[in-house]
Amino acid sequence: MDILILNGSPSGSRLNGQIAELKSLLEKTAHAVRELTLRDMKYSPCRGCFGCWVKTPGRCIFRDDGDILCSQAIHSDMVILASPLRMGYPSALTKNALDRMIPLIHPYLEGIDNEAHHMKRYDRYPLLGLLLEKEADTDQDDMDIVHEIFRRAAINLRSAMQFVAYTDKPIEEVCNAINHS
Amino acid sequence: MRLTILNGSPRGKKSNSAVLLSHFTRGFLESPGNSMETLHLINERPGFEKPKDAFFSAERILLAFPLYVDAMPGSVKEFIEKLEPYKGKRPDLRLMYLVQNGFPETCHNRPVQRYLEKLTRRRGCAYGGSIVKGGCEGLDVQPSFLVEKVFDLFYQIGISYGRTGLLDNDLLARLARPEHLSPENIAQVIPMVNVFLWDSLMDKNGAKDRSFDRPYL
Numbered sequence: 001m002d003i004l005i006l007n008g009s010p011s012g013s014r015l016n017g018q019i020a021e022l023k024s025l026l027e028k029t030a031h032a033v034r035e036l037t038l039r040d041m042k043y044s045p046c047r048g049c050f051g052c053w054v055k056t057p058g059r060c061i062f063r064d065d066g067d068i069l070c071s072q073a074i075h076s077d078m079v080i081l082a083s084p085l086r087m088g089y090p091s092a093l094t095k096n097a098l099d100r101m102i103p104l105i106h107p108y109l110e111g112i113d114n115e116a117h118h119m120k121r122y123d124r125y126p127l128l129g130l131l132l133e134k135e136a137d138t139d140q141d142d143m144d145i146v147h148e149i150f151r152r153a154a155i156n157l158r159s160a161m162q163f164v165a166y167t168d169k170p171i172e173e174v175c176n177a178i179n180h181s
Numbered sequence: 182m183r184l185t186i187l188n189g190s191p192r193g194k195k196s197n198s199a200v201l202l203s204h205f206t207r208g209f210l211e212s213p214g215n216s217m218e219t220l221h222l223i224n225e226r227p228g229f230e231k232p233k234d235a236f237f238s239a240e241r242i243l244l245a246f247p248l249y250v251d252a253m254p255g256s257v258k259e260f261i262e263k264l265e266p267y268k269g270k271r272p273d274l275r276l277m278y279l280v281q282n283g284f285p286e287t288c289h290n291r292p293v294q295r296y297l298e299k300l301t302r303r304r305g306c307a308y309g310g311s312i313v314k315g316g317c318e319g320l321d322v323q324p325s326f327l328v329e330k331v332f333d334l335f336y337q338i339g340i341s342y343g344r345t346g347l348l349d350n351d352l353l354a355r356l357a358r359p360e361h362l363s364p365e366n367i368a369q370v371i372p373m374v375n376v377f378l379w380d381s382l383m384d385k386n387g388a389k390d391r392s393f394d395r396p397y398l
Contacts, residue, residue: 054382057388057391058395092255114363
């Protein structure tokens with residue numbers, strides 16, 4: 001598989017080492033892995049102008065690294081969001097990257113399992129995985145909330161949630177989860 | 182009662198969130214002695230100094246935002262992270278929320294509503310409830326009788342909140358309709374959204390024939 005890791009952690013965080021470990025494990029099991037370090041990229045938050053849907057379909061009107069996020073993601077079989085939880089949700093760095101991926105879908109709605117969701121723009125989309133670092137006070141309730149939000153986000157991005165893993169478990173388990181997907 | 186409104190819409194003053202808030206505040210300000218201030222978070226990046234100060238000084242805060250990829254916009258998450266150091270310092274602060282989404286139904290907002298309730302407890306503040314509403318994109322192209330009904334409910338919720346300091350659960354439930362769409366509704370409503378909202382916006386920009394472009398292939 002072609003795997004894209006979006007590294008949404010701050011510099012100096014332990015998570016960076018764990019991402020590097022995951023990357024090397026995945027490469028050993030015959031995956032091609034690319035990593036984008038979000039803190040080193042320049043992309044503005046989505047301003048909700050809908051230019052990417054109604055002016056320049058499929059592309060944000062901002063000319064910045066959002067272009068790289070979209071083109072790298074759509075050419076992957078799986079996107080792994082690797083981020084610390086902060087205040088119970090992945091980092092703003094990660095969320096801003098996710099918001100900038102809406103050019104990949106179409107504004108039209110369609111019914112999926114009796115709910116309105118966005119239509120596809122491309123024929124195929126990457127699967128989604130989450131590698132999260134817990135906060136000191138993360139509990140089961142927090143994890144359930146994050147899982148539910150991202151399960152739904154995956155539907156809207158025309159992806160499917162493949163796994164949610166936490167860095168307090170061995171990274172090998174993440175690698176195994178991916179290899180069995 | 183003094184209310185501080187933090188509008189988290191990335192469109193700032195020119196947002197659907199701001200329009201909905203204006204109907205709420207019109208009702209809120211009808212009670213004598215009530216006052217409010219509004220800050221647009223998008224103009225406060227990246228330091229968020231003024232809204233951070235509000236967390237120290239305000240009595241009541243209403244944080245409003247549109248649903249972006251099933252959660253808060255990234256710029257609102259930037260602000261939420263700035264609040265990490267203030268955990269537990271304002272147990273008397275009442276926090277409430279307004280979350281609106283562009284899908285026809287309200288159910289999309291429920292997971293982030295659950296997140297916000299937990300976030301409020303995590304900060305050690307008092308949770309004042311959430312106003313949640315779907316169907317808020319293209320308010321200017323929707324039939325006016327529907328839009329007026331939504332505006333009126335925001336106004337009623339504002340009046341009631343202004344008098345009691347509490348969100349009225351019956352009004353919240355009425356506002357949230359439709360929570361889900363029936364298969365018949367889906368068949369009926371979705372083509373209308375696609376034509377009256379998206380096609381008309383694409384037409385305006387001469388982009389309709391490029392609507393399904395795939396620039397990254």
